[in-house]
Amino acid sequence: MTLDRRSFLSACSRAGVASALFPGVLYTLATQSAQAQESDSTDQSKPPKITPEMIDQAAILAGIGPFTDEQKKMMIDGLVDRNGSMKAIRKLKLPNSVAPSFVFHPQPARGEVTHAHKNVQVLAPKAGTAPTGMIGWAADESATAPSNIEDLAFASVSHLASLLKLRKITSTDLTKLYLARLKRYDPKLHFVITLTEDRALAQAKKADEEIAAGKYRGPLHGIPWGAKDLLAVNGYPTTWGAGGFEHQSFDEDATVVQRLDEAGAVLVAKFTLGALAMGDKWFGGRTRNPWNPKQGSSGSSAGSASAVAAGCVAFALGSETLGSIASPSTRCGDSGLRPSFGLVPRTGAMALSWTMDKLGPICRTAEDCALVLGVIHGQDGKDTSVYPYANFLWNPAFDWRSLRVGYLKSDFDDPKPFKPDQAPATESAEDKKKREERNAYMQARSTRVAYDHKFQLAALDKLKSMGVNLIPVELPKLPYGAMVTMLECEAAAAFDDLTLSGRDKLLTEQSADDWPNSFRTARFFPAVEYIQAARARTLACRQVSALFEKVDIIVAPTESQQLVATNLTGHPALIVPNGFRGPDAPHPPKEDDGNDDNIGGPGTPVSITFLAGLYQDAKLAAFGRAYQEATDFHKQHPKLD
Secondary structure, three states: OOOOHHHHHHHHHHOOOOOOHHHHHHHHHHHHHHHHHHHHOOOOOOOOOOOHHHHHHHHHHHOOOOOOHHHHHHHHHOOOOOOOHHHHHHOOOOOOOOOOOOOOOOOOOOOOOOHHHOOOOOOOOOOOOOOOOOOOOOOOOOOOOOOOHHHHOOOOHHHHHHHHHOOOOOHHHHHHHHHHHHHHHHHHHOOEEEEOHHHHHHHHHHHHHHHHOOOOOOOOOOOEEEEEOOEOOOOOEOOOOOOOOOOOEOOOOOHHHHHHHHOOOEEEEEEOOOOOOOOOEEOOEEOEEOOEEEEEOOOOOHHHHHHHHOOOOOEEEEEEOOOOOHHHHHHHOOEEEEOOOOOOOOOOEOOOOOOOOEEEEEEOOHHHHHHHHHHHOOOOOOOOOOOOOOOOOOOOOOOHHHOOEEEEHHHHOOOOOOOOOOOOOOOOHHHHHHHHHHHHHHHHHHHHHHHHHHHHHHHHHHHHHOOOOEEEEOOOOOOHHHHOHHHHHHHHHHOHHHHHHOHHHHOOOOOOOOHHHHHHHHOOOOHHHHHHHHHHHHHHHHHHHHHHHHOOEEEEOOOOHHHHHHHHHOOOEEEEEEEEOOOOOOOOOOOOOOOOOOOOOOOOEEEEEEEEOOOOHHHHHHHHHHHHHOOOHHHOOOOOO
């Protein structure tokens, strides 16, 4: 029988198949068989067949059955001889920029949790306190320029903005400084895909002319920055870091690029990302950690994090779906703000997961993150996921002491010692070797986790010394990892053509954990299971939002379950440096295989994460700024020469 999905599912139901997974698996097996027949056969009109053997294979994969011969015959006989719907949709050749017809909004209904809807502009400054054209920022009149502009390489956006506004430095000189540093350190750190030098120098010249004429646009005017290369920039390639896309380009700038242009910021480079936003390996190699260039920078906002940490740009934009701002910000010692889902429009950005992608700043300080987010947030009339009632108004004078601060208590408990797998009664030599390698890997990882735990406790102590009354809270106990199925399915749909055409072989990484295999595997997930995961995610959104009825801020280790949970629920996160491992730190593996985001090693940074309620990003930045005023970790920078 030829294939029609609706009729196929109906036939399975009539045959008494209750599993939601089985029909999807069998349909995929039959489709793959059909594709093989089409490529091998000279008779392209010959209809593909579903065989009893396929049903047996699908039943094994789905964990159901076995079926009797009569049941299998009913399934086959019940199929309608039509095979048009799936192929008709494929013929549309849908580009990555076309989103599904549904839109995800993480905020709970008003009757369930009210916090997500109220006070979204709570940090608005009082009338008359903000300079014209700016919200919550004023130049530091006492700021002085060094005799050597190289000394400004690691300066904050706020400090650079003061010098530019007061005309103590020029944007042209600052831009030339960062372009020179990008060229000097890229051979060592591999963070640049494309320099936008001509564009940058023209923008810097215009900024200097406007500032001299008194036409000051705000604190990003004349500030050089870099874009993760999944953001479209007209006139330059947008490679997505992936083999096969090296020469891809788009005719229009991404919305966030347009907004930064309007704010007078100067785009100097497009930075690396792991291929299609996974990890730190791209088609040109692996981006490196400035604190230890033997390590990767982590990803997928690999180049953005590395370049900021190396003093090669004042700030950068990254993106996060499941850790792509948090992880490289931790590895490279940056401050990264992953905004609330729906605060920043993603128009012109590569889509990986329409219900999880977020764009946000990677900077030196929490205040810098706030200044950037203040420019890029808000509706653009194109990305319908942007929440219309959310706003971001930055007020450095906000009294952060009024905030209720919680911490994920169990995440700060002493880690449990590692217990190695014991040898079974009988074990082959090969299985013994695998077990011993696994135990050695897990033992080393456990040692690193135990070492880093003291930095997490030190963060709590520092907060207490600041007068913070820490309230213990816990994440709701839900299967967050199982909900990540949604990301995998959406990513497979976003890059459907790669799988169908075989172009996935052009991607740099091809292991079981990489995109090509993930895309193929996701085709075995039926729509019913995707919807069930979405329903479970609704519970997560409700229950995590309920935590922020009790507290305003939550302190958490960066690499804990909260990373998955809050990416699913859309809550904002601020990742800030929280210390540096000493000479007694466990040494990292000789080779960074990319499988462990926090491999550590002497002299490398650690982080802590602050969380907030939906669209309370300004509160989050204010609290992070207070923490950084009480510490100096964000002021440290790597020695590169």
